[in-house]
Amino acid sequence: xxxxxxxxxxxxxxxxxxxxxxxxxxxxxxxxxxxxxxxxxxxxxxxxxxxxxxxxxxxxxxxxxxxxxxxxxxxxxxxxxxxxxxxxxxxxxxxxxxxxxxxxxxxxxxxxxxxxxxxxxxxxxxxxxxxxxxxxxxxxxxxxxxxxxxxxxxxxxxxxxxxxxxxxxxxxxxxxxxxxxxxxxxxxxxxxxxxxxxxxxxxxxxxxxxxxxxxxxxxxxxxxxxxxxxxxxxxxxxxxxxxxxxxxxxxxxxxxxxxxxxxxxxxxxxxxxxxxxxxxxxxxxxxxxxxxxxxxxxxxxxxxxxxxxxxxxxxxxxxxxxxxxxxxxxxxxxxxxxxxxxxxxxxxxxxxxxxxxxxxxxxxxxxxxxxxxxxxxxxxxxxxxxxxxxxxxxxxxxxxxxxxxxxxxxxxxxxxxxxxxxxxxxxxxxxxxxxxxxxxxxxxxxxxxxxxxxxxxxxxxxxxxxxxxxxxxxxxxxxxxxxxxxxxxxxxxxxxxxxxxxxxxxxxxxxxxxxxxxxxxxxxxxxxxxxxxxxxxxxxx
Amino acid sequence: xxxxxxxxxxxxxxxxxxxxxxxxxxxxxxxxxxxxxxxxxxxxxxxxxxxxxxxxxxxxxxxxxxxxxxxxxxxxxxxxxxxxxxxxxxxxxx
Numbered sequence: 001x002x003x004x005x006x007x008x009x010x011x012x013x014x015x016x017x018x019x020x021x022x023x024x025x026x027x028x029x030x031x032x033x034x035x036x037x038x039x040x041x042x043x044x045x046x047x048x049x050x051x052x053x054x055x056x057x058x059x060x061x062x063x064x065x066x067x068x069x070x071x072x073x074x075x076x077x078x079x080x081x082x083x084x085x086x087x088x089x090x091x092x093x094x095x096x097x098x099x100x101x102x103x104x105x106x107x108x109x110x111x112x113x114x115x116x117x118x119x120x121x122x123x124x125x126x127x128x129x130x131x132x133x134x135x136x137x138x139x140x141x142x143x144x145x146x147x148x149x150x151x152x153x154x155x156x157x158x159x160x161x162x163x164x165x166x167x168x169x170x171x172x173x174x175x176x177x178x179x180x181x182x183x184x185x186x187x188x189x190x191x192x193x194x195x196x197x198x199x200x201x202x203x204x205x206x207x208x209x210x211x212x213x214x215x216x217x218x219x220x221x222x223x224x225x226x227x228x229x230x231x232x233x234x235x236x237x238x239x240x241x242x243x244x245x246x247x248x249x250x251x252x253x254x255x256x257x258x259x260x261x262x263x264x265x266x267x268x269x270x271x272x273x274x275x276x277x278x279x280x281x282x283x284x285x286x287x288x289x290x291x292x293x294x295x296x297x298x299x300x301x302x303x304x305x306x307x308x309x310x311x312x313x314x315x316x317x318x319x320x321x322x323x324x325x326x327x328x329x330x331x332x333x334x335x336x337x338x339x340x341x342x343x344x345x346x347x348x349x350x351x352x353x354x355x356x357x358x359x360x361x362x363x364x365x366x367x368x369x370x371x372x373x374x375x376x377x378x379x380x381x382x383x384x385x386x387x388x389x390x391x392x393x394x395x396x397x398x399x400x401x402x403x404x405x406x407x408x409x410x411x412x413x414x415x416x417x418x419x420x421x422x423x424x425x426x427x428x429x430x431x432x433x434x435x436x437x438x439x440x441x442x443x444x445x446x447x448x449x450x451x452x453x454x455x456x457x458x459x460x461x462x463x464x465x466x467x468x469x470x471x472x473x474x475x476x477x478x479x480x481x482x483x484x485x486x487x488x489x490x491x492x493x494x495x496x497x498x499x500x501x502x503x504x505x506x507x508x509x510x511x512x513x514x515x516x517x518x519x520x521x522x523x524x525x526x527x528x529x530x531x532x533x534x535x536x537x538x539x540x541x
Numbered sequence: 542x543x544x545x546x547x548x549x550x551x552x553x554x555x556x557x558x559x560x561x562x563x564x565x566x567x568x569x570x571x572x573x574x575x576x577x578x579x580x581x582x583x584x585x586x587x588x589x590x591x592x593x594x595x596x597x598x599x600x601x602x603x604x605x606x607x608x609x610x611x612x613x614x615x616x617x618x619x620x621x622x623x624x625x626x627x628x629x630x631x632x633x634x635x
Contacts, residue, residue, distance in 0.1 A: 182606075210613070210614065210617045214621065242628070243625075246621075246625045246628070247621075250621050250625075297617065297620055298620065298624065300624075301624065301627075301628065304628070309628045310627075310628050310629075310630075310631040310632040310634065311631075311634070312627065312631035312634050313624070313627045313628035313631055316624070316627055317624075
């Protein structure tokens, strides 16, 4: 009877059926699911490339693929994972779904623009897929010149065009978020009552809007030099290759914060709800997001320490890079302080949150190593750097993404995922991740260069460990796909607020009605006010 | 559309000013001022940019938020240029 009653209620999922109702939808929740399907697809494509890389590195002699193919594998792994998975991951799925709900809005400010953003990502992705199928690209995801403009005989322009188009998807999503936060907040939802998830997405949106156009311009210049032979980056034609690196990293370093800031927003939600406490130092955490967005634009030169950049500029960028660690550290300390004397429960999202805090701390601290001019000379272009940024992007961003997906899954689908399996997968992912990437720190410090598939025999043990870890990690990533799909039909009904959380998104039905709220809520409390629900227990499966 | 905000006379004056500045840029390009050539050209370009933004794009009459957005974007462009030049200018220092 209960099931029947719930099924009769209209929600965004049963509001319309058929392909057209999805492909022409203007509902931010449906668009979020379109994004979810798209980026999951790209995640597995990128995962296939990663798998091939790890299998190849089992042996020190490059037995499986040729050097040219290996170049293409790591390039396409990076391109797909960064531009078509990580950049859109949390903002376009969880952000799209929950940002309007968290501020009490019925949709984003520009619903049609939101749908256009998804189409742009798909069209950009199709160009990238075309490039892969046609023969691939081998420049590395960074497209360094003059190799990319003058020497590479692979599908550089097609891939770059795909990234160019997908970039506009990112810009429009950012624009939509900024306008939504400014204009669509419910009555009483003041800036300092907003959940930190919203603050984090606001800061992310600023980066998307201010940074991505520079990437677009850079890509156009690469295409102009490659197709029209203009001398912009190629020294043989009077250009300057380091100029490309300045322009590229002006976007691509802040892009790291496009990936990690939304993850930090998710973390604030998870840590708060599963310790039943207001986030310690709410306003400082909110401002630290904005500080990261601003300072993130001042540090790009640390990618150029050994590229012929001046020593003076190196010192400036090194100092500024240390500076950006401060707001990041503030967040980690404040989450930890929130746990203090909290009523902590260990549901799956919280396991991912713990994973994030530990792994992000390792990734962040090793970031200080590579921001140091002297140490960076030793570890540049080694596996130390590879391990560092995977600790941030996989250990940080993907852990938070999965944590957020588990946390909000009951709201998105109306059903609970199986808690036991979910905890197992969180554990498998944590173990698999560390086994994959921790050996890479050691490999890099010992001198194993990145982007090589033939290496000295003494590195094989660590590479085998890393590949073994990647196998475990792959199992960990497959499990949620299976049990999330299972839960859609067989999962326990969630109810509107299974975690007894305080956010506005939990005040409406699960799944939410097409326009989120039957009545626009009036906000009278700050976010994370757990004083009213502190005595209630969180049900853990 | 709300139509023009300033008078036709103002628009015409700004247009003529832009034409004169273009002529000055072209003329100065034929005079060897050493490193000052770039400085003069960029200064004139900046003035023209300001004229277009303030008058033709109506920013003069826009809200504070619009001015903030435009200033922010200009500041970000300045960051890109200044920190990139921090590299190029100082290469001979050490």
